[in-house]
Amino acid sequence: MNSTLIIQSLMAGLTNSFVYALIGIGIAVIYRGTRIINAMQGDFAVIGGMLTVFGLVSAGLPYVWACALGIAAGAASGLLIDVVCVRPMIRRQADDEAFLLLTIGLAFTISAAVLYIGGREAHLLPGIGGNGTVEIAGAFMSVHAIFLIAISLLVVCGLWLFYRKTIAGLSMIAASVDPDGATSIGINVARMRGYTFVLGGAIGALAGILVTPLISVSYQMGLGLTLKGFAAAILGGLTNPLGAVLGGLVIGLSESLAVVGLSSGYKDVVALTIMLLMMVLMPNGLLGKAGRRGG
Amino acid sequence: MSLGKRIFFGAPALAMALIGASAAAEPVRIGALLSTTGGLAGLGIPQRDGVLLAQKLINANGGVGGEPLEILMEDDGSNPDAAMTKVNTLVHSQGVKAIVGPTGIAQTVAIGSVTQPLNIPVLAFTGIGPAVENARNCVFHMTPAQGLNARALLSYAKEIGAKRVGVLHDSGYGQVIWGVMSKLGDEFGVEFVQVEKFELSASDATAQAAKVKASEPDAVIVLSSLATPFRNLRQVGLTAPIISVHGTATYEIVKAMGDAADNIVHAEFLIAEDPLPYQVEFVAEFQKEYGRLPKHFEAAGYDAVMATVAALKRASSNAAPDALCQEVRTPYQGAFAQYDFTAKDLGGLTLSSFSYSLLTKGKFSRLPFKASQ
Amino acid sequence: MTKTVLNGRLAFAAVMLVGLILPAVFERHMVDLLVYAGLYTIAGLGVGLLLGQCGIVNLAQALFYGIGAYASAYSTVTLGWSPWSGILLGIAISVAVALVIGFPLLRLHGFFLALATLAAGTIGTIFFFEWDWLTGGTLGIGGLPPLSVLGFEFNSPARFYYLVWAVVIILLVLSSNLVSGRPGLAMRALRDSAPAAEVMAVNIHAIRTKIFALSAGLGALAGSLFAHYSTYVSVESFTVQRSIVFLLIPVIAGARSIWGTVAGALFVTFVPELLSGFGDAHQMLFGIMLVLVVTLMPDGLAGIPARVARRFAR
16 A cells, blocks of 8 residues: 555545535535425535536536526525425424425435436536646646535635624524524514525535536436435534534545545445444534534 | 336227237237336346337338237336346236346346246346356347456457556446456456455545556456446546446447546447448448447347347247247347357357457547457 | 224225235236235334334335345355244344344434434445345345245245235234334323423333334345245345335325325335336326325325315314
């Protein structure tokens, strides 16, 4: 085993970490704003990636507009799900399990719909900054992966400011933490929940657009992304976008080291076992209770 | 036929039976059990296209001894359980004379336990698999066995003088081929310097690719049906040639490889851009029907139906299944390759059946190399 | 005997009678689907007990279904044991695994527990894949002997139909008794108000772990029966997708209804088959139906009669 290999694995792991983190951030945003675990976050990514491919390849839009189309599609799907499914269920005070089942059902439906409409082929997008690679200490990293990491960090900073400094962000948290109190000071709780789903859908779609140049997008990839995103979000304490990045790093890096050290077949076993241990031993995530409030 | 269709179409069929309408020629029925949805759909859909083309051409040319050929299409969803259910329907309820398919090796092993005791011929799109298949003399194999695939790949590695070979294989069919290939290194003077596996469902195998690259191989053999390993090997900067099993030699997977579809050699069967003499007619007919070029999976689907019909024509129209099975057991010149169904492996493909293609910027071209026994 | 009870018993007897003659009138393919509906009822019953009585979403049932199937396949094909001892082995291993993973995980609640079971199920599928010396990996294990009693072999769909549905009825009766008795009362108490149940000295964690083990045992039994019916097992049958199907059975049926499980199992076996005529659209239509059930019908199919009654009462 040589040092180049370890560096190469760590860089592959780093890229994956931020992919998981982006999905985890979306899950954290939706959980923070609605107290709902969204089992279809990975499918927002599929919608975003697919619509961007459609915009770029079939409709001939410029890359930037195609990306805007993808993100808008994710945001619109989020809104649609809130209005059509979540609202009636909130009205009849459905329990946690019902919401989880709803999002599992939606994940299944969206994956099947993408298969029906978009076909079963995997699609690629050109990387941001071209398809080049840079060499770091004898190991290779694609230029796009560096953009992916940078954009993820921008999203985290943006969310931090949004939830701290803007009225909309503060209202969204208030509406979820204390719906009755929020209503009494004039916050429209239902509308805030709608905004949360729009935000979650947009972040999911952005994640999809960013991963497509690396791993391509296809109808059946949603569930796998969701599971890793969960692991990242749970490690981060579930409400904290910054925590999701930390969680993503733990999962992604330990996975890639597992491939180097153990048999590669057990990569996912390592990632999921870490998640299970964390849930049982540190239910508030790596950052503890303080991390729940922060970010 | 699905339950829904049976309800819709069952009533008129019953009415006709009651009236005693026997004037129309009774069709000759065979079943096609393919994986047109699920993980194997990338293989099952092209096979279906080939099967449908063959049916159309046969019926346009007088059918089977004057009777139309009816093919009952069933999808097993890439799942062996479902294949068992569907094969029971085809055999017991629909009374098919033969079955083309299944697409997957697990499905083939599974359904053989139903068809073999009845001596119903099965023309499967898999190579002969585990030991239990050796006794199944009515399950024929339209694609090469794992051992033959492995030898075809190693023959090329030997040809280009690759001594140190890395292997990247998936956890499905790739693992099955690797199981055989791992024992053949000495025979071809090849050392397997690094062998890595990745999950069938994996969207990323960069870490495995990095491990293979770090072993500094002369060539890398990829055993998979996915585009992922090719992209990852190029992403980590591998420049050595990649030698790949025929499963990824399809236009769809090559498209999904993107820029990585370069300097890859496939040990495969049909290079439609430059077909062999016995493939010209099939390629022309396929292009006329579908407006695109076929690969070997389409050819295998076509050949399976054509070989079955040839046997049906030789047998008497009410021949018992074992007589029909006996008629299939003969050499047959297909568009895929020259088959010999009398061979011990019930397919008769050899190393000389393989063609070698080079992918250059996403385009296939024929290499002059031919492997020999 | 009141009139309603009498009517109920007559209806039950009529359903039984119809059930007895179905294999004689249906074609083989339909009987085959009915056998699968029976197998799925058994596996779904376990998931339903957890969901309906304890409020636990279990996404790992395919793991136990797989353990049962592989235990039967390995012990009969490789070790040459009798099928019945293979079934017992499968149940024993499943219960043991359920106790080991359930003990720590069942301290979690709600979403977290559901995700934990999803992760456990996914890990299980990976082990089925990796341990190919035991499971046959991608190629699976074929050639299982049919089940037999006193020389009578359950080797056709019609014969197996009677076997599996007899098992189903026995299990449904036992489960109904369990739920209406003291254990059921305790379970419902903890589902509806865990703190209150604790005050009443109900050991929540012990009860949840026991029901989880029971559910796992039912999953293993279904898996073993499936293996002997199909005579072939491979990893494709034990994925997370199969766990989701098992979860849908009580969801569609209405989780609190024991006998409703049958309706849920019939739904997940027959509806996709009916929809398969729509080609690639069929999965999407099935998904939409699921979302509609979850969104609009909190009590599943079992809630329909009550809803209709309420509408007319107005």
